[in-house]
Amino acid sequence: xxxxxxxxxxxxxxxxxxxxxxxxxxxxxxxxxxxxxxxxxxxxxxxxxxxxxxxxxxxxxxxxxxxxxxxxxxxxxxxxxxxxxxxxxxxxxxxxxxxxxxxxxxxxxxxxxxxxxxxxxxxxxxxxxxxxxxxxxxxxxxxxxxxxxxxxxxxxxxxxxxxxxxxxxxxxxxxxxxxxxxxxxxxxxxxxxxxxxxxxxxxxxxxxxxxxxxxxxxxxxxxxxxxxxxxxxxxxxxxxxxxxxxxxxxxxxxxxxxxxxxxxxxxxxxxxxxxxxxxxxxxxxxxxxxxxxxxxxxxxxxxxxxxxxxxxxxxxxxxxxxxxxxxxxxxxxxxxxxxxxxxxxxxxxxxxxxxxxxxxxxxxxxxxxxxxxxxxxxxxxxxxxxxxxxxxxxxxxxxxxxxxxxxxxxxxxxxxxxxxxxxxxxxxxxxxxxxxxxxxxxxxxxxxxxxxxxxxxxxxxxxxxxxxxxxxxxxxxxxxxxxxxxxxxxxxxxxxxxxxxxxxxxxxxxxxxxxxxxxxxxxxxxxxxxxxxxxxxxxxxxxxxxxxxxxxxxxxxxxxxxxxxxxxxxxxxxxxxxxxxxxxxxxxxxxxxxxxxxxxxxxxxxxxxxxxxxxxxxxxxxxxxxxxxxxxxxxxxxxxxxxxxxxxxxxxxxxxxxxxxxxxxxx
Amino acid sequence: xxxxxxxxxxxxxxxxxxxxxxxxxxxxxxxxxxxxxxxxxxxxxxxxxxxxxxxxxxxxxxxxxxxxxxxxxxxxxxxxxxxxxxxxxxxxxxxxxxxxxxxxxxxxxxxxxxxxxxxxxxxxxxxxxxxxxxxxxxxxxxxxxxxxxxxxxxxxxxxxxxxxxxxxxxxxxxxxxxxxxxxxxxxxxxxxxxxxxxxxxxxxxxxxxxxxxxxxxxx
Numbered sequence: 097x098x099x100x101x102x103x104x105x106x107x108x109x110x111x112x113x114x115x116x117x118x119x120x121x122x123x124x125x126x127x128x129x130x131x132x133x134x135x136x137x138x139x140x141x142x143x144x145x146x147x148x149x150x151x152x153x154x155x156x157x158x159x160x161x162x163x164x165x166x167x168x169x170x171x172x173x174x175x176x177x178x179x180x181x182x183x184x185x186x187x188x189x190x191x192x193x194x195x196x197x198x199x200x201x202x203x204x205x206x207x208x209x210x211x212x213x214x215x216x217x218x219x220x221x222x223x224x225x226x227x228x229x230x231x232x233x234x235x236x237x238x239x240x241x242x243x244x245x246x247x248x249x250x251x252x253x254x255x256x257x258x259x260x261x262x263x264x265x266x267x268x269x270x271x272x273x274x275x276x277x278x279x280x281x282x283x284x285x286x287x288x289x290x291x292x293x294x295x296x297x298x299x300x301x302x303x304x305x306x307x308x309x310x311x312x313x314x315x316x317x318x319x320x321x322x323x324x325x326x327x328x329x330x331x332x333x334x335x336x337x338x339x340x341x342x343x344x345x346x347x348x349x350x351x352x353x354x355x356x357x358x359x360x361x362x363x364x365x366x367x368x369x370x371x372x373x374x375x376x377x378x379x380x381x382x383x384x385x386x387x388x389x390x391x392x393x394x395x396x397x398x399x400x401x402x403x404x405x406x407x408x409x410x411x412x413x414x415x416x417x418x419x420x421x422x423x424x425x426x427x428x429x430x431x432x433x434x435x436x437x438x439x440x441x442x443x444x445x446x447x448x449x450x451x452x453x454x455x456x457x458x459x460x461x462x463x464x465x466x467x468x469x470x471x472x473x474x475x476x477x478x479x480x481x482x483x484x485x486x487x488x489x490x491x492x493x494x495x496x497x498x499x500x501x502x503x504x505x506x507x508x509x510x511x512x513x514x515x516x517x518x519x520x521x522x523x524x525x526x527x528x529x530x531x532x533x534x535x536x537x538x539x540x541x542x543x544x545x546x547x548x549x550x551x552x553x554x555x556x557x558x559x560x561x562x563x564x565x566x567x568x569x570x571x572x573x574x575x576x577x578x579x580x581x582x583x584x585x586x587x588x589x590x591x592x593x594x595x596x597x598x599x600x601x602x603x604x605x606x607x608x609x610x611x612x613x614x615x616x617x618x619x620x621x622x623x624x625x626x627x628x629x630x631x632x633x634x635x636x637x638x639x640x641x642x643x644x645x646x647x648x649x650x651x652x653x654x655x656x657x658x659x660x661x662x663x664x665x666x667x668x669x670x671x672x673x674x675x676x677x678x679x680x681x682x683x684x685x686x687x688x689x690x691x692x693x694x695x696x697x698x699x700x701x702x703x704x705x706x707x708x709x710x711x712x713x714x715x716x717x718x719x720x721x722x723x724x725x726x727x728x729x730x731x732x733x734x735x736x737x738x739x740x741x742x743x744x745x746x747x748x749x750x751x752x753x754x755x756x757x758x759x760x761x762x763x
Numbered sequence: 764x765x766x767x768x769x770x771x772x773x774x775x776x777x778x779x780x781x782x783x784x785x786x787x788x789x790x791x792x793x794x795x796x797x798x799x800x801x802x803x804x805x806x807x808x809x810x811x812x813x814x815x816x817x818x819x820x821x822x823x824x825x826x827x828x829x830x831x832x833x834x835x836x837x838x839x840x841x842x843x844x845x846x847x848x849x850x851x852x853x854x855x856x857x858x859x860x861x862x863x864x865x866x867x868x869x870x871x872x873x874x875x876x877x878x879x880x881x882x883x884x885x886x887x888x889x890x891x892x893x894x895x896x897x898x899x900x901x902x903x904x905x906x907x908x909x910x911x912x913x914x915x916x917x918x919x920x921x922x923x924x925x926x927x928x929x930x931x932x933x934x935x936x937x938x939x940x941x942x943x944x945x946x947x948x949x950x951x952x953x954x955x956x957x958x959x960x961x962x963x964x965x966x967x968x969x970x971x972x973x974x975x976x977x978x979x980x981x982x
Contacts, residue, residue: 740971740974741974742856742906742907742910742971745906746907748903749903749904749906749907752900753869753900756873756876756896756900757872759879760876760879
């Protein structure tokens with residue numbers, strides 16, 4: 097099966113290129129289904145290749161007569177890239193499928209780039225030399241930028257594209273500089289001559305900056321909540337669900353496979369930094385998500401949170417790497433599992449939000465409501481997604497977050513190192529983030545799908561199309577299956593983990609009878625997903641079925657109106673109102689929130705006013721000062737454009753004379 | 764050999780002297796005459812180099828300098844002046860003592876820089892480069908110090924004389940470089956000639972200050 101991996105990938109590349117060309121030339125209406133059909137087929141082949149390599153444990157290499165003059169492009173498919181290829185192209189399959197029943201405002205701006213985006217992500221995962229890697233990485237950035245600005249008339253899209261392009265280019269530049277510093281000479285392998293400690297630390301910092309800016313880790317996340325919601329929904333699903341995972345892959349590949357083998361990297365400092373950034377991301381992401389009333393923006397902030405959780409796992413894997421290999425393997429396995437899980441439920445949620453936005457004309461929750469009555473199937477699939485992302489058992493999100501907890505609780509085994517304090521800190525933050533995420537999705541689901549429609553268009557939504565429903569239910573089913581049967585997934589992750597942490601770190605996630613998972617072999621905490629699933633099925637579904645059979649038929653009546661007959665839908669709980677208690681607690685600290693209430697005296701005819709101002713402290717603290725500096729400098733330098741001919745000559749002349757003077761005096 | 768060196772110095776020094784004369788000259792007619800004479804000296808210097816280095820291809824460069832720079836370009840400039848009826852006086856931005864003092868300082872700078880930078884090179888090449896650098900700097904100073912478009916063109920051409928002098932002093936410089944420089948100068952003459960005609964047509968003067976109000980929107 098793995099012998100077929102590269103032929104399958106070649107065919108996938110061919111399909112994607114054909115799809116891109118069709119998207120550029122074919123008529124939008126007919127070409128669109130062809131483009132997404134071919135994209136889905138190509139992505140399916142990618143999944144096939146990835147899973148084949150993952151399960152057979154083979155390492156395949158291939159060189160292509162493409163690339164820089166005199167050099168060939170090297171491709172390599174091992175367990176790590178196989179796993180990520182399966183995740184990324186799996187997301188691609190579902191997003192392409194759902195796209196078949198979505199509409200694009202301007203299909204010509206989307207269709208050519210969608211397959212290229214998929215292809216560039218896959219190329220990045222396969223690259224074994226730095227040139228091919230950067231080609232794929234930059235191709236991924238550029239294609240996704242084109243997709244972000246595909247609807248330029250929508251408010252804020254162009255700005256989002258600009259910020260995104262800036263951040264993406266800076267990230268690529270950082271990676272390029274890191275490659276030069278490491279001196280790996282074209283191969284993504286440990287450098288033949290280990291660079292000095294300073295260069296290595298700098299390269300490590302650059303790699304971290306470059307990859308985490310793509311992944312969306314705080315404080316380099318600012319582009320993410322702007323760009324992800326701006327793109328068409330099938331693209332948002334890909335960007336949030338799987339493109340961030342390509343960045344996680346790049347971090348793992350470069351740090352674990354290229355930098356760590358040199359043996360001189362400041363690994364504890366890196367682990368500490370990654371864990372702190374992960375904590376910040378998880379908390380900042382979920383709190384910001386709670387403040388959002390736009391469904392897609394809310395989901396984008398949750399991506400920041402989940403990337404934080406993934407990097408927490410990676411950070412603990414780094415922390416344990418030297419001294420407690422078993423715990424390191426556990427942490428890495430948890431992070432990788434969460435990569436898979438987040439790809440599943442975030443793709444599901446974004447696709448669902450896309451269907452909602454298209455059908456209701458808006459993703460603003462304050463204009464939605466009551467969708468469950470008009471689109472019950474969509475509502476059910478979305479519910480599974482919200483439960484999975486809120487880490488409710490027996491769904492998949494719970495398993496990976498629980499494993500991450502177990503890994504964090506291993507920090508006492510580090511001995512009396514001050515770094516051991518990171519464990520309880522991170523565990524507490526993760527618990528807080530998980531609880532807040534649950535609150536956030538109660539809000540998102542409740543306001544969007546329950547209650548009554550807050551706008552006429554929300555009252556007229558229709559059920560999602562057949563292809564979208566197939567994609568949503570496929571993803572929901574995987575969320576349930578991986579939650580109930582995490583064992584096979586963890587077993588498949590085995591070679592990925594051992595490949596990073598050496599043979600000493602054989603994953604200690606043991607399976608007893610394939611039904612339960614215990615992070616530490618033989619020790620008490622077990623997670624028996626299947627038993628839990630059965631128990632839930634028996635205790636919840638059975639009574640429901642019995643009631644439906646035997647009990648009185650369900651009655652439909654008017655909702656209780658609190659004694660005020662026929663209230664307007666605006667009197668329902670609003671998204672802002674639902675989040676108010678949490679905003680009161682965290683707002684002043686995290687967002688420097690200001691509330692202004694104007695209550696007119698009794699008898700006055702003026703309306704009451706309530707205003708909340710939230711500030712983005714990351715943007716104001718880190719991004720605004722350099723932007724101001726650049727603008728101020730530009731203002732100062734502007735008059736240089738309007739000098740006379742003689743002044744320009746004079747400047748050249750003066751510079752030349754000054755240069756000669758320097759040469760004359762200093763040499 | 765001593766005579767060879769002396770003659771070379773004399774010719775290069777003559778070039779520099781011409782630059783100084785150009786620097787304070789405030790009549791267009793004599794400015795062009797001086798430039799033609801400088802080009803003649805350049806042609807002689809380059810031919811002497813051709814003889815010294817036994818490099819006949821330098822003779823081509825020398826004849827280019829002679830024909831193009833000391834005959835064609837001055838002739839063209841004189842025709843422009845005659846056709847446009849431009850006044851003979853040049854408005855300078857720097858006074859005569861100021862420009863001469865600055866020129867002296869620049870020459871000293873050129874000599875010091877070359878002496879510092881090229882301790883290992885042959886004496887002949889070193890001195891040539893020093894003179895050439897001084898001629899280039901003075902050419903720039905002429906361009907900066909004059910408001911008249913024709914004077915600026917002359918400054919530019921004399922700067923280019925310095926470049927050719929430097930190129931001829933360096934052993935093994937291919938002919939292509941010199942020919943292409945000469946071509947570039949010729950083209951720039953055509954461009955600036957057209958440009959001068961246009962300015963004149965529009966603004967009734969060749970003072971470049973007349974262009975300044977038309978620079979487009981100011982920030």
